Amino acid sequence: xxxxxxxxxxxxxxxxxxxxxxxxxxxxxxxxxxxxxxxxxxxxxxxxxxxxxxxxxxxxxxxxxxxxxxxxxxxxxxxxxxxxxxxxxxxxxxxxxxxxxxxxxxxxxxxxxxxxxxxxxxxxxxxxxxxxxxxxx
Numbered sequence: 001x002x003x004x005x006x007x008x009x010x011x012x013x014x015x016x017x018x019x020x021x022x023x024x025x026x027x028x029x030x031x032x033x034x035x036x037x038x039x040x041x042x043x044x045x046x047x048x049x050x051x052x053x054x055x056x057x058x059x060x061x062x063x064x065x066x067x068x069x070x071x072x073x074x075x076x077x078x079x080x081x082x083x084x085x086x087x088x089x090x091x092x093x094x095x096x097x098x099x100x101x102x103x104x105x106x107x108x109x110x111x112x113x114x115x116x117x118x119x120x121x122x123x124x125x126x127x128x129x130x131x132x133x134x135x136x137x
Contacts (some may be wrong), residue, residue, distance in 0.1 A: 001034055002034075003034065003035050003036035003039050004033055004034050004035060004039075005035055005036075005042070005043065006036060006038070006039050008036075009036035009037075009038065009039075011034035011035055011036055012035075012036060012037055012040075013034070013035045013036070013040035014032070014033075014034050014035075015032070015033045015034075015035070015040075015043075016030055016031070016032050016033075017031045017033075018030050018087075018091065029084075030084065057109075057113050057116040057117060057120070058116065058117070058119075058120035059117055059120040059121060064121060064123060064125065065125065067098070067101060067121065068121075068125060068126060068129060070097075070101070071094065071097050072129060074097070075093050075094075075097060076133060077089070077090065077093070078090045078093045078094045078097065079126075079129050079130040079132075079133035080130075080133055080134075080137070081130050081134070082134060082137070094118075094121070094122075095118060098114075098117065098118060098121060099114070102114075102117075
């Protein structure tokens with residue numbers, strides 16, 4: 001798949017934005033975009049709220065596993081991704097869970113840092129657990 005901006009390089013960055021309510025001319029739903037790394041960096045640098053250093057902060061593997069264990073125990077439905085609506089609910093539930101956990105542990109982060117940590121949280125391990133959830137259902 002080619003980059004949607006330059007139409008020259010391979011798209012390696014895939015962005016899915018979910019709008020829960022109408023915002024800035026976007027109706028509720030999802031919007032998907034596909035960029036090469038260079039165009040993605042330009043897009044993120046020019047888009048408010050999209051920090052160009054989005055990969056700077058991440059969770060350690062051990063801490064992420066601990067959080068995943070806690071989420072799976074408290075809210076197994078967060079791993080349900082059988083359709084778009086389930087994904088939206090799971091994403092919202094996961095973000096609320098992470099905010100609560102960070103607050104309990106006195107981890108203060110701004111919105112950009114929180115988004116980076118969320119991206120780090122949604123890892124291969126998260127999706128492996130989502131696959132297990134789907135097979136159980």
